[in-house]
Amino acid sequence: MASSVSPALPGRVSFASLTHQNIGTVRKLNSVLFPVKYSDKYYQDILQTEVEPFFYYNDVPIGNICCRLENKELYLTTLGVLAPYRSRKLGSQALQRIIEAASLHNKPQIKRISLHVQVSNGDAKRFYESHGFSEAGIHKNYYKKITPQDAWILEKIIEHGPEQ
């Protein structure tokens, strides 16, 4: 269950970090949300990142947002919400949280968040664009086992205030 439980109010969203104990929940979410399968190494990598990767709606785990740090960039590997819980701006809240976390991140300072979207998925592209992402190119044959194989590369440059 969620580690950060607050008094029950309808529509309450909370986040939790990933541990060896609850990684099965992320696997389960990925298996129903995405058409691709992820390796053990993938899960080991996301265990290393500090962001809280999955989120709860009324204490039920219903979505995840996973990313990994690559040099001074944050690469967003997955963002997904279970079908019955969509259209409630839960994904937006999660993405906004990541963007804020990235802009506050020090050592190293994060310059850019990037991600891939399959070229058939216009809805997803528009979703990211509404959060300030823009297309940075097309990655040919990005996907090996699903079609279409091409993917858009989307990015968002992070503005940092003056050093504190």
Place this chain on the structure above:
Amino acid sequence: MSSQILAQKERKLFSELLQAYEQKQLSKGRKIADQILKKHPQHGETMCMKGLVMVHLGEREAGISLIKDGMRKDLQSHICWHVWALVQKGEHNYEEALKSYTMALKIDKDNFNIIRETSILQTHTRQFDVLLESRIHMLRLRPYSRVHWIGVALAYKLAGNTAEARRYLDHMEDFLRNVPPRDTEYGELVFFHVRVLEELGEFQEALTLLDKKAKDRMLVDRPAIAECRARLFGKLKSAADADNAQREEWTEAAEQSWTELIDQNPDNQDYYKGFLANAGIDLDSLTDESRTKALGILEEFSSRHPKTNTYRRLALKIAEGDKFKELVKPYLERALEKGIPSIFSDVKNLYTDPSKLQSIQDIVEDIRLSVSPNDQVQPSTSADPTYYLWTLYFLAQHYSSLGRYEKALEILHSAMEHTPTLPELYMTKARVLKRAGDSYGAVRAMEEARKLDGQDRYVNTKSGKYRLRAGMINEADEVLTLFTKKGVPANIDLLDMQALHYLTEVGDTHRRLKGYPLALKMYYAIQKLFHNFREEQYDFHLYSLRRSMLGSYVAMLGWEDDLHSHPAYIHAAVWTARIWILLYDDPSIIKSLHPPEPSGEMSKKALNKAKKAARKATADTSQDYDDASSQKVRAKQNEDKGLEAPTGKDDDPEGLKLVSADDPLEQASKVLGSLGEFGKDDIDVNATMFDVAIRQKKYLKAARELRRAHARDPHHPEVHVRIVQLARTVASVSDVPEPVKSVLDASVAGLKPVEVSLEVFNSQYLQRHSLSASGILASAKVSQMLDTPREEVENLLFTTLTDGVQLRLEDALEILSYLSTIQSPRADEFRIACDARFTLSKVFKSEEEQAVLRRQCIDPRDENEVETVF
């Protein structure tokens, strides 16, 4: 006094020896003793003291033998007897220790220490009459100490003389001076005093005392004051000699106390019950009028305590019909919308009323329709998706509790499709499968829940339990290691932690797998734990009195006396006895347990290796402890080992010695005897006692047990079978003397009409129970006993498969096991038929099929995660 006189110098040395012992300077004591013995080698008291010191130092055998020698030299010494009593007490041999103390007291009758020790043992062994003498003696010796007055009052109370207890308490109240306010020990004494007055029916005096002490700020426990007042006013009211004006006043006062209690803790249902009882409402026999009144009163609390559900829950128990529906609907809606996982277990005991069950089902089904996801509706206006989810979860548990397992699974699967990440869904699926007879599927489902949340204690515990149910003992221990100490095998640590539910499950699992030695070992381990619970009260006899924790102490003594009524104890005792009976009836079981000598070189090696491993597994910990302690001994020769007899190493880890006892019936009888009166209302206990007694040819006892069972349920299948068994036995025995014989005949006549033959008796029973599988089985067993051809018995048993007969899974299992007991060639046919009948079950699969299922159910590989993209 001692018959041996020491010279003055040695006399001084001897008192130094006593002092050294008191201060636990053991090596020093030993040196002094040796010094005395050099001069007076035959001095009994010194020999005993030296022996005692040696026992403390771990030289148990030599020490005890020296003590015995010393006693022989000087039987007139209270010191010798005192030493001997200490040793016996260390061996938990309380009756004998008490005798030794009594001897010591004969010699030195005002020795306060010995009287105090005696009084503790007398309490421990519940000899309250002599306890009273000891307590009075102690008071006479030390009359200026409050604690000895309390001691006498308490002893009178325990001995059942409450009036005399009161006299001492009243007297004490008169002479106690200068007690500081808010002294908790004194406060406890006052509550005890009030209790005693209450038991004597002196409610007014009890109340006066309570109020006076409360006013004087002597009592700290405010809820206890209010509970006590509320109770006393209630009792005053129901006393006969009160006039109406008084009654009214008391009712008001009681109401005030109950209200105060509810305001302090609005979640205690008992307070509402007290409030209602005070208003003249008897919840056990409600009328239409009092029902309405009760509901009205409860409703008033909603403005006072809007956040509490307790009175709403109580109202659900009271309300009926439309009023119930009106109340339960918002109750359920609120819980499901909030997502309270326990709402089903909260309301399920309302299901004893079928109409309430139906109302709840209708309401929750309606909720499901109204909150199910609908594409046309805007998400912002539609219900929360979790509302729908928890509704499905509720319904799955609901249908599972009604035995509608397919329906429950169907609902769970749609819930999992909706939200596949909620562990509760998989846990419930596991429970449904377990109930439906698929213990392997249950393990698998529980494992899925564990993968979602590996640190949930409840899930991990259940996972261990379900693995045991599937016969996977090692795999269960693997999960349970999460809870146990590192470096100690889980089973040993769980025994240390007195985990009754675990030990019970392991015992049952071994039994189901026909591993009788280990099953017996577990059941005995459970009984030993209860023995330990009894032992543990020892320290409280002195402590509770000294701290005047009298109320809780008296309650604890009562609890200890009822220990053997605990279901886990009864379960362990009954199964212990049943296994002994099994071993008595079929001694070949024990022979088959000792594996034949392996012939080949390889197998011998393998066997040794396995033995070694098994030894290592069980002995590892005790080895560690031993090593550690022997090291400590080297470091600290002077260390006190206490007087407790050391527990030996387990030299029978497989339980093979245990089962080889040559008097299985005696063992069974002993275990059942330990139940005392507690099992007398339990048909399982009666039946098992009967089974032992009839084999021991103790016919009167057998008849008595059967009469008890018969009185509870004359149509119980186990009773029916035994009536016939007893009738046949009584008819056939010839070596029973006359008065006994007529008693037995009369017993049988009371159980079965004399003019009816056994055959007719059985067919009448069958007619009556032809639609119940367990009834048919009982009748078949009797037919078999009456030498009916096996084919007929089989045909009868197969009628349980026909339509209209109520055949539960457990009945089917019993019938199957009975068919193999009578070596029926049709056993497999029955098994296959059941496998088809109980569609979800796996218990009716063949051994080989079950072995495969067992292997598969905790396969570490997950189908979801093989390929790799990133």
